Amino acid sequence: MIRSKTRVDKLLDDFPIFDGHNDLPSMLKNLLNNDISSFNFSEDLTQSEFFRLSELIKNSNLKDAVEKTLEQIDVIHKLVDDYSDDLVLATSSFQVEEAMKNGKIASLIGIGGGHAINSNLAILRMLYKTGARYMTLSHMCNTPWVDVSDVEVGDGSVYPGVYGLSEFGEHVVIEMNRLGMMVDISHVSTAAMRHVLRISEAPVIFSHSGARAVHNHPRNVPDDVLEMVRDNNGIVMIIFYSCYLINNCGINNRGTIKGRSLI
Structure with a gap:
C-alpha cells in the first residue's frame, strides 16, 4: 500500500x-x-x-x-x-x-x-x-449559430437548427483561434463537431465527452470525429458520469435524464 x-x-x-x-x-x-x-x-x-x-x-x-x-x-x-x-x-x-x-x-x-x-x-x-x-460552443440548447447535441434526440429548443455552424458560428471559431482561446465542442451536435474540425486552425478540445462506440449517447464522440480530433492534434477529456458510459438513465425525446437536464 x-x-x-x-x-x-x-x-x-x-x-x-x-x-x-x-x-x-x-x-x-x-x-x-x-x-x-x-x-x-x-x-x-x-x-x-x-x-x-x-x-x-x-x-x-x-x-x-x-x-x-x-x-x-x-x-x-x-x-x-x-x-x-x-x-x-x-x-x-x-x-x-x-x-x-x-x-x-x-x-x-x-x-x-x-x-x-x-x-x-x-x-x-x-x-x-x-x-x-x-x-464550449453550446450547452443546453441551440444558439442562433450552433446546434446543441440534443437535436439528435429531438430537441434543440429556442432556436431552429443550423445543421452545424452558421456563417457567424464560423467567425466565432476563427476569432477564438486568433485570440488563442480553445474551442470546446462537448455538448454540440455531431454535425457541429465535424464543421468545427473542418475549419479550426488550432487544436480543439472536448472538455467532457465519452466515446459514441462505447455508449450511443448524443453527447459522445463518434469514431470518425475521434479520427478528425487526432488529425487536428486536439484532445478528448473523458467523462466518468455513468449516463455517458452505460444506458442507465433513459433519455427521452427532450434530452433529459430522470426529470432534470443533462449535465
Missing part, C-alpha cells in the same frame, strides 16, 4: 492532472448566491473534494447570460484570491507549469456555453480579457 501511494505521489509530481469541466462556480451561485465568505472551503470541504478543482463557469440560461457569466468569473477571481495558498489563476501554459512547480493548483476559466457571448464577437474578446481561455 505504501509503495502504491509513493508511486501515485510521484506520478502526480511528474504529470499534471486537468479537470476540464467543473461546476463549482455554478454551485456557488445556486447554493450561496456567490457569497463565498459564508463558506470555509478549507474546513467545510475535504482537500479531495475541493483542492483538485480547476475553476470553470457554466450558465444554462439564455436570459441575462452575459451578466451571469461575468458574475461567475468574478467569483472565480475572488475564490483564487481568498485561497491563494493553494490556487493561482492561469491564463497560459507557462502559468500552468509555474503553478505546478510551486505546488499550487492552476485555476483556469472556461465559458460553458456560447449563449454567453450573445452573438457578439466583442463580448467574446472581453471575456478573453477577463481570463477565459476556452468556450
Whole structure:
C-alpha cells in the first residue's frame, strides 16, 4: 500500500492532472448566491473534494447570460484570491507549469456555453480579457449559430437548427483561434463537431465527452470525429458520469435524464 501511494505521489509530481469541466462556480451561485465568505472551503470541504478543482463557469440560461457569466468569473477571481495558498489563476501554459512547480493548483476559466457571448464577437474578446481561455460552443440548447447535441434526440429548443455552424458560428471559431482561446465542442451536435474540425486552425478540445462506440449517447464522440480530433492534434477529456458510459438513465425525446437536464 505504501509503495502504491509513493508511486501515485510521484506520478502526480511528474504529470499534471486537468479537470476540464467543473461546476463549482455554478454551485456557488445556486447554493450561496456567490457569497463565498459564508463558506470555509478549507474546513467545510475535504482537500479531495475541493483542492483538485480547476475553476470553470457554466450558465444554462439564455436570459441575462452575459451578466451571469461575468458574475461567475468574478467569483472565480475572488475564490483564487481568498485561497491563494493553494490556487493561482492561469491564463497560459507557462502559468500552468509555474503553478505546478510551486505546488499550487492552476485555476483556469472556461465559458460553458456560447449563449454567453450573445452573438457578439466583442463580448467574446472581453471575456478573453477577463481570463477565459476556452468556450464550449453550446450547452443546453441551440444558439442562433450552433446546434446543441440534443437535436439528435429531438430537441434543440429556442432556436431552429443550423445543421452545424452558421456563417457567424464560423467567425466565432476563427476569432477564438486568433485570440488563442480553445474551442470546446462537448455538448454540440455531431454535425457541429465535424464543421468545427473542418475549419479550426488550432487544436480543439472536448472538455467532457465519452466515446459514441462505447455508449450511443448524443453527447459522445463518434469514431470518425475521434479520427478528425487526432488529425487536428486536439484532445478528448473523458467523462466518468455513468449516463455517458452505460444506458442507465433513459433519455427521452427532450434530452433529459430522470426529470432534470443533462449535465
